[in-house]
Amino acid sequence: MIKTDGLMKAYKDVQALNGLSFHAEDGKITGLLGPNGAGKTTCLRSIYGLIKADAGFATVDDINAADQPLEVRRRIGIFPDKFGLQERLTAREHIAYFAALHGLHNDTLKAAVERVIQELDMADIADRRTAGFSQGQRMKVALAQAIVHQPQNLILDEPSRGLDVMSTRILRQLMYRLREQGRCILFSSHVMQEVAALCDHVVIMVKGQVKAEGTPQELCDRTGKASFEDAFVELIGTEEGIML
Numbered sequence: 001m002i003k004t005d006g007l008m009k010a011y012k013d014v015q016a017l018n019g020l021s022f023h024a025e026d027g028k029i030t031g032l033l034g035p036n037g038a039g040k041t042t043c044l045r046s047i048y049g050l051i052k053a054d055a056g057f058a059t060v061d062d063i064n065a066a067d068q069p070l071e072v073r074r075r076i077g078i079f080p081d082k083f084g085l086q087e088r089l090t091a092r093e094h095i096a097y098f099a100a101l102h103g104l105h106n107d108t109l110k111a112a113v114e115r116v117i118q119e120l121d122m123a124d125i126a127d128r129r130t131a132g133f134s135q136g137q138r139m140k141v142a143l144a145q146a147i148v149h150q151p152q153n154l155i156l157d158e159p160s161r162g163l164d165v166m167s168t169r170i171l172r173q174l175m176y177r178l179r180e181q182g183r184c185i186l187f188s189s190h191v192m193q194e195v196a197a198l199c200d201h202v203v204i205m206v207k208g209q210v211k212a213e214g215t216p217q218e219l220c221d222r223t224g225k226a227s228f229e230d231a232f233v234e235l236i237g238t239e240e241g242i243m244l
């Protein structure tokens, strides 16, 4: 469970977060949707403890992210927007490195790495150096690194940006599987179709605040619009900064 309560963050004279409060529950896929510059990345970084909010707080499984960043990181998997891989290391070595960062070692580490290799169906590439990996293979390594410690919460910042259809499908299947396991999945996007298709709960952000939230259907009903895209445009009041 991830919660933000009154998060505020300014970069000099830009107010990126302006009292942001929402919940992302276990067993649900929650989408943070907003136009460019709405504050989505700043919000996710505050939850992960990479950014210190000026006021307000974020909690992960009821643990304050600013007070106990290490404990919070153990409970979160981060799927990065860029898959920075060391080309000389194998996929297995990459995953093992992240497992070690999360405090796993010896047999527990080996078992965790093997489990995630099986889960993501990557046995055929596990012992290859990552130099020359395709985009889909690189994505699997990044996903494996994010979930090797079996975090209760998964955070993804614009996960499907730049991914091809096959990689996007693998990613979605994993998100559904984690939801079935009762985990909390929070991802940011400004791609409406993706959010409407994937999310149980949508938080629409504008200028660092929650403008509206609910299921895609609830947001359509509330605005009297048949399509989620029309509902979104109605709710944020402009089409600027939106990707269809």
Ligand SMILES: Nc1ncnc2c1ncn2[C@@H]1O[C@H](COP(=O)(O)OP(=O)(O)OP(=O)(O)O)[C@@H](O)[C@H]1O
Pocket: 011, 014, 015, 016, 034, 035, 036, 037, 038, 039, 040, 041, 042, 043, 190
């Ligand atoms: N390091 C920084 N220094 C100065 N301004 C920043 C910094 N990071 C973000 N901002 C500003 O804060 C605001 C929110 O940015 P943020 O990246 O959180 O939004 P976003 O919703 O993730 O945007 P996008 O969809 O374009 O990725 C923007 O106006 C941005 O220019």
